[in-house]
Amino acid sequence: MRVAIAGGGLAGLSCAKYLVDQGHTPIVLERASVLGGLVAAWKDEDGDWVETGLHAFFGAYPNMLQLLKELDIEDRLQWKKHALIFNQPEKPGVLSxxxxxxxxxxxxxxxxxxxxxxxxxxxxxxxxxxxxxxxxxxxxxxxxxxxxxxxxxxxxxxxxxxxxxxxxxxxxxxxxxxxxxxxxxxxxxxxxxxxxxxxxxxSKIAFLDGAPPERLCQPIVDYVTERGGEVLVNAPLKKIVLNEDGSVNHFLMKGSTESEEYTITADAYVSAMSVDAMKLMMPDEWKAQPYFQQLQELEGVPVISIQLWFDRKLSDVDHLLFSRSPLLSVYADMSNACREYSDPDKSMLELVLAPAEDWISRSEEDIIEATLAELAKLFPDEIPDQAKLLKARVVKTPRSVYKAIPGRQQFRPVQTTPISNFFLSGSYTMQRYLGSMEGAVLSGKLTAQAINSAKALSSSNNASVTSKPVSQSIPNAATA
Ligand SMILES: Cc1cc2nc3c(=O)[nH]c(=O)nc-3n(C[C@H](O)[C@H](O)[C@H](O)COP(=O)(O)OP(=O)(O)OC[C@H]3O[C@@H](n4cnc5c(N)ncnc54)[C@H](O)[C@@H]3O)c2cc1C
Missing domain, CATH: 1.10.405 (Guanine Nucleotide Dissociation Inhibitor; domain 1)
Structure with a gap:
């Protein structure tokens, strides 16, 4: 079965991986020029990786660990000593x-x-x-x-x-x-x-040994393409076009210019976009259905990621740290914690600023200044007097994982929708883990299972599931 998947984050990629395992032919269509969604990263003009966010893996991520095993890349996780480490605001520079x-x-x-x-x-x-x-x-x-x-x-x-x-x-x-x-x-x-x-x-924590697009997403792409699937970047979904009965007829895709567009047809269609993107893309004909209405109750939460490069080592801690700062959340010195970013002489701190509601529209200069003021409490011997900041990168994500306020669990949709050939995937969909990498991978697996079951059901009912070819004319999209 041909399956078109809009969204090349971990959910979309995991869905494609488990679809090829079941003998189906997925095509992943990612809007951005890089795969990964919330785990995306890109190189700056100096060749340094800039990440959407600091990502910690946990021992309690069975589906992620299983995926890495199936891809034969488990050794890319760098496990840390089994501990949780906190800063102590009342004792600057001392860890608990x-x-x-x-x-x-x-x-x-x-x-x-x-x-x-x-x-x-x-x-x-x-x-x-x-x-x-x-x-x-x-x-x-x-x-x-x-x-x-x-x-x-x-x-x-x-x-x-x-x-x-x-x-x-x-x-x-x-x-x-x-x-x-x-x-x-x-x-x-x-x-x-x-x-x-x-x-x-x-509660054991690991970091990936490098940037997620290369070290995590690319092996999934290789796995999928070696088995007949396709993964495209620069391929934004523009519209979900329906048949008269409300099922999906095709994905209308945006080309490289405003007027250019092309279609992708398949037997089944998946949205592995964020809940906010899915809400924007939802066809009017579906909006009155309770299943789709519940999506209105979910929305992404803002978060900011900051990377700071210093001219010297600030610490030798090779672990995730809970800052206990009102401004910051977790951080790590990636020059100690991640093989690809390792540097024996200089620190590169990767930090998460949260809650980010009040900061998301502030300037990068304001954000960096406030972050350095907080870091002066965490590294009082080094900041501001000793260590010199060489470079800073700020990545704002106004809508990230769904905002997990009370009462949201009931609105998280299951992967099977009331539309016979349309499915949802994404860490916000219903699965037993939170909006996390584990949740994204599990949701992709559940979506693949749901598609497979729907196919089995339609085959056993003798319904005709004709295999439609994926459109071959894809003007601006690039193979990942
Ligand atoms: C700063 C930060 C830190 C985090 N830290 C951790 C952590 O330590 N541990 C952890 O487990 N999780 C962490 N997370 C959460 C984790 O990254 C996410 O839960 C997970 O990656 C979500 O994957 P997803 O595939 O469901 O969604 P997304 O990653 O949002 O993927 C959706 C994809 O759809 C694409 N898309 C949107 N619109 C279109 C369109 N029209 N056409 C085609 N494609 C489209 C997007 O470009 C995107 O690639 C963190 C997130 C952030 C932002």
Whole structure:
């Protein structure tokens, strides 16, 4: 079966990978000149990679790890020591570590919490543990039910000390969803915590050994194209054109000039675009259907990524750090943490600025200045007096992953739509992980399964599924 997929982020690429595994022929159509979507990166004029965002992989990413194994590139993940590391605003420059011993879960995580005395008192730890009990005992069902509350409301409801929020959950919430605990749904951090408590290596962190388009997306492209699929960049979907019965007739694509356009026809069609792009592209005829209406309740959250190159080493920490700064979320010195960016003499910090609502329209100069002021608290011996900033790059993403505020779980759509030959994919669609790389990969796999099942069903019903050729005239798109 020919399947046209609009969107070459991780969801679209994963969908294509699992479709070729099932003997289908996908064509991925990516609007941008580079693949990856939210994991995209490109080289600046000096040949340095600029990334859309710092991306951490977790041990609790079974679908991502399985994909890397199937592509035979598992060795591209650089696993860090099993620990979570926080800055301490009250002690500038001093780190607080939760070192997780190599013991079965959940005892390993519990020991790491009990051993850390920098951040919580014993009484706070005990009240936190009691508050968490329903999530541990009743599992994911309870966690999903807590989508009614913001994290802050849930912490209050469970009688968990404010210090647990300020010490741990502000940092966790900003890292997971780019918003604060008063906004984020309690389901999100509880889902992550549950995985960390249930899987021995769930909270273990890795970075990719280089830029995602080359080190992660390209192997998927090679896999797909070697098996008869196609992956195109510079191929923006312009319109989803319908048959009279509301099913998709073809994708109308934008050519290289305003007036130029071409069509892509296939047996099945997938949107692996972000929810915001899908809402814009939605045909009027579908808008009244409850399935499509629920998308109106989801929207992307702003986030800003900052990369700073310094003339000297700021630290030798080879790990992800939770800044616990009001402005910043997580960061890493990629000159220590990533093989391709490694430099024995100079630091390259990659940082996430979140929540970014108030910053997304500010100038790059303002953002860099504010970031350096925060870094002066994290590296008081080096900034501002010793280390010289050589270069800075700022990437703003006004609509990134869906904003995980309370009540959103019910609006996340399943991959099968009411339209017989149209499917959705993307980390915002319903799957058991958050808006994450793992969620994107899993959603792509689920979409491929849904398409395969629909094909099997139509074959067994003797419905005629005629294989339509993909249009050969693609004026400006380039093979990835
Ligand atoms: C700063 C930042 C940090 C992050 N950190 C982490 C992390 O540490 N760990 C983690 O697991 N996740 C992280 N994430 C989240 C993760 O990147 C995303 O959840 C995931 O990559 C989403 O993949 P996707 O394929 O669902 O969507 P997207 O990546 O948004 O892909 C959608 C694609 O559709 C394309 N598209 C849109 N419109 C059209 C059109 N008209 N025609 C054709 N194509 C179109 C877009 O160009 C894009 O390539 C982070 C995200 C950001 C922004």
């Amino acid at each position: 570590r939760f070192d997780v011993p190599d013991l079965p879960s959940p005892i390993n995580v519990i020991i790491s919490i009990l051993r850390n005395n920098d951040m919580l008192t014993w009484e706070q730890k005990i009240r936190f543990a009691i508050g968490l009990l329903p999530a541990i005992v009743r599992g994911q069902e309870y966690v999903e039910d807590m989508d009614r509350y913001s994290l802050l409301e849930w912490l209050e409801k469970q009688g968990i000390d404010d210090r647990v929020n300020s010490d741990i959950f502000i940092a966790a919430s900003k890292a997971l969803t780019f918003i604060n605990p008063d906004e984020v749904s309690a389901t999100i951090p509880l889902t992550a915590l549950n995985r960390f408590l249930q899987e021995r290596y769930g």
